Amino acid sequence: xxxxxxxxxxxxxxxxxxxxxxxFEAGVHERHGRVVDGAGGALSIAPNGLQAxxxxxxxxxxxxxGTPMTAMELQTWTGRTLGRFGGEPPQxxxxxxxxxxxxxxxxxxxxxxxxxxxxxxxxxxxxxxxTARFADADEVDADVLVGADGIRSTVRRIxxxxxxxxxxxxxxxxxxxxxxxxxxxxxxxxRLVSGKRAFFxxxxxxxxxxxxxxxxxxxxxLTTAQARATSxxxxxxxxxxxxxxxxxxxxxxxxxxxxxxxxxxxxxxxxPGVPRxxxxxLVLVGDAAHATSPSSGQGASxxxxxxxxxxxxLRDLPHEExxxxxxxxxxxxxxxxxxxxARTNRAKAAGPVGRVLRDALLPLAFKFADPAKFTWQFDxxxxxxxxxxxx
Numbered sequence: 001x002x003x004x005x006x007x008x009x010x011x012x013x014x015x016x017x018x019x020x021x022x023x024f025e026a027g028v029h030e031r032h033g034r035v036v037d038g039a040g041g042a043l044s045i046a047p048n049g050l051q052a053x054x055x056x057x058x059x060x061x062x063x064x065x066g067t068p069m070t071a072m073e074l075q076t077w078t079g080r081t082l083g084r085f086g087g088e089p090p091q092x093x094x095x096x097x098x099x100x101x102x103x104x105x106x107x108x109x110x111x112x113x114x115x116x117x118x119x120x121x122x123x124x125x126x127x128x129x130x131t132a133r134f135a136d137a138d139e140v141d142a143d144v145l146v147g148a149d150g151i152r153s154t155v156r157r158i159x160x161x162x163x164x165x166x167x168x169x170x171x172x173x174x175x176x177x178x179x180x181x182x183x184x185x186x187x188x189x190x191r192l193v194s195g196k197r198a199f200f201x202x203x204x205x206x207x208x209x210x211x212x213x214x215x216x217x218x219x220x221x222l223t224t225a226q227a228r229a230t231s232x233x234x235x236x237x238x239x240x241x242x243x244x245x246x247x248x249x250x251x252x253x254x255x256x257x258x259x260x261x262x263x264x265x266x267x268x269x270x271x272p273g274v275p276r277x278x279x280x281x282l283v284l285v286g287d288a289a290h291a292t293s294p295s296s297g298q299g300a301s302x303x304x305x306x307x308x309x310x311x312x313x314l315r316d317l318p319h320e321e322x323x324x325x326x327x328x329x330x331x332x333x334x335x336x337x338x339x340x341x342a343r344t345n346r347a348k349a350a351g352p353v354g355r356v357l358r359d360a361l362l363p364l365a366f367k368f369a370d371p372a373k374f375t376w377q378f379d380x381x382x383x384x385x386x387x388x389x390x391x
Contacts, residue, residue, distance in 0.1 A: 004029060004132050004142040006120050007149035010100055011286030011303035013107035015148050017056050018311035020112060029118035040096025041175035041263040042211050047089050048380040049301025052308045055384045061102055066092030070188035077196045077246040093203060095177060120154050125280035144319055145282045151269060153288035160276040166269040168221040169293050170349035173265035174235060175213035176257045183249045193250060197242045199348040200250040212253050214239055217349045224266035232259035268293045270338055278323035285310055290334035296341035302334055308382050316388040325388055
């Protein structure tokens with residue numbers, strides 16, 4: 001059995017390795033003409049994501065490039081801590097560029113071809129197989145085609161021309177990795193600050209290195225290209241001014257950031273629900289199927305889960321039944337996380353009155369919060385060794 005994986009970002013190589021474990025011959029096709037190293041900001045890998053990677057023998061590889069996040073601390077603009085939550089095993093803070101590199105290199109090491117400059121333009125389901133058509137006029141046949149091509153998925157459009165487009169969250173994203181923050185260690189905690197005008201997150205290690213991210217409210221979206229058309233110096237100046245009223249390290253860390261290190265990610269987006277995850281021999285994984293905004297902290301972990309669960313289903317069932325089983329096992333979970341992240345984004349993008357209400361109500365919310373309400377995200381496991389007998 002042969003599988004074509006479209007998309008060579010984070011989810012694509014993992015999907016190919018999962019399919020290989022399930023007995024498929026799999027290859028990755030990426031539209032970019034070359035390897036894009038050094039791109040992207042920080043992201044978290046949750047315990048559930050690490051468990052999915054463990055199935056594929058990838059967890060230790062990812063741990064080697066990550067920094068443990070032993071807790072998440074929520075603070076106000078005054079620096080007051082409203083709540084702290086965490087657990088064992090801890091989450092991991094990783095930089096997207098490092099994660100992309102090690103996953104791609106491991107896929108190649110395992111004998112999975114990763115081809116660049118392969119822009120998918122169409123896919124034709126021929127009943128007995130599927131034919132992928134690329135912009136260079138080449139065609140490739142396979143038993144299944146897996147769309148791991150992100151929030152603006154071409155495969156999603158082929159499956160359903162009426163599929164929803166990404167939804168803007170009202171926030172622009174920025175971040176930076178710093179060799180020397182000039183700040184004291186956060187003791188393994190990621191601090192999440194609801195500032196007076198914008199949201200700020202940061203973590204500092206024992207040696208003073210660390211990183212930060214910021215979510216800046218903006219009524220109208222900017223594409224990544226449009227956001228990057230503004231110089232890093234101007235963005236840093238605007239962010240420093242935005243965080244100036246806050247009694248936190250935000251303004252200092254922004255001011256100490258080298259413009260060359262600023263990551264501008266553009267608009268934060270999600271896709272609330274994708275009606276069709278598959279058609280015939282085509283199927284979606286990762287952000288192509290269930291794009292959650294970065295505020296969930298679960299985007300990469302959900303992609304890993306879906307890649308492993310899809311491979312498990314295809315290992316045990318004919319493709320149409322496998323796709324139904326895969327969607328039934330995944331849809332409710334991912335859409336619940338997408339909705340929760342959307343509520344977080346609304347709080348981050350609140351106006352002046354909304355911010356006052358948020359700051360007044362958050363302490364009460366944490367005082368009476370039940371930690372068990374959050375553990376369902378992290379306790380999720382995929383039972384790879386348990387065979388599926390029907391959809």
